[in-house]
Amino acid sequence: MEIINFKKLNKTQLAQAAQMLTDELPQGWTAIADAVEEIEDILDECDACIAVIENDEVVGWAGLIHADGKLFELHPLVVRRDWQRKGIGSFLLKEIETAAKEKGALTLMLSSGDEKPGGETSFANVDLYDDLPGRLAAFDLGEHPTAFYLKRGFRIIGIIPDAYGLGMPDIIMAKRL
Numbered sequence: 001m002e003i004i005n006f007k008k009l010n011k012t013q014l015a016q017a018a019q020m021l022t023d024e025l026p027q028g029w030t031a032i033a034d035a036v037e038e039i040e041d042i043l044d045e046c047d048a049c050i051a052v053i054e055n056d057e058v059v060g061w062a063g064l065i066h067a068d069g070k071l072f073e074l075h076p077l078v079v080r081r082d083w084q085r086k087g088i089g090s091f092l093l094k095e096i097e098t099a100a101k102e103k104g105a106l107t108l109m110l111s112s113g114d115e116k117p118g119g120e121t122s123f124a125n126v127d128l129y130d131d132l133p134g135r136l137a138a139f140d141l142g143e144h145p146t147a148f149y150l151k152r153g154f155r156i157i158g159i160i161p162d163a164y165g166l167g168m169p170d171i172i173m174a175k176r177l
Helices: 011-024 032-045 088-102 132-137 146-151
Strands: 002-005 048-054 057-068 071-079 107-113 155-160 170-176
Touching (some): 011 048, 057 088, 107 146, 132 155
Antiparallel strands (some): 048 057, 155 170
16 A cells, blocks of 8 residues: 555546545535546645555545634545445544644544435434434434544534535534644
8 A cells, every 4th residue: 555645646546536535425426527626626725635545546535624723624534435444544534633733733623414315313304403402412323424533533513404405414523633
């Protein structure tokens, strides 16, 4: 495996990175054109972007974007399905956290939508305006990516109800570095 600066990927590898968005995060990037546009934005905006390469193919990548003050955003972190659960995501997250600290970050945040049809967490398909404190206390993460981040020290700091449609919230997480 090789770790390289995302900005040094060749055209084929950038296309692989875009395809990974549509394959692994299809609710956010339903069409390859959307994913290609996202890649172009990330190349312009990221403060630190890294990719994991195996046999000249991108198997995972992550970006860091300065949000405001001492706040940075992890956007995105994606690992190809056949490489998941092999430590690639944890490695990328550690590298992004190190880069954020080097840039003076005190907080690293991310957002992760519960936007799959039917929902994945107990926040989906309910009225979060009704009893948000109660819903937070009884949170069931199901198969949602929040589990990955909670295990690595992130905490839920906010919920945006209906961010992606009725009953499809955005879960805001952060971690002090």
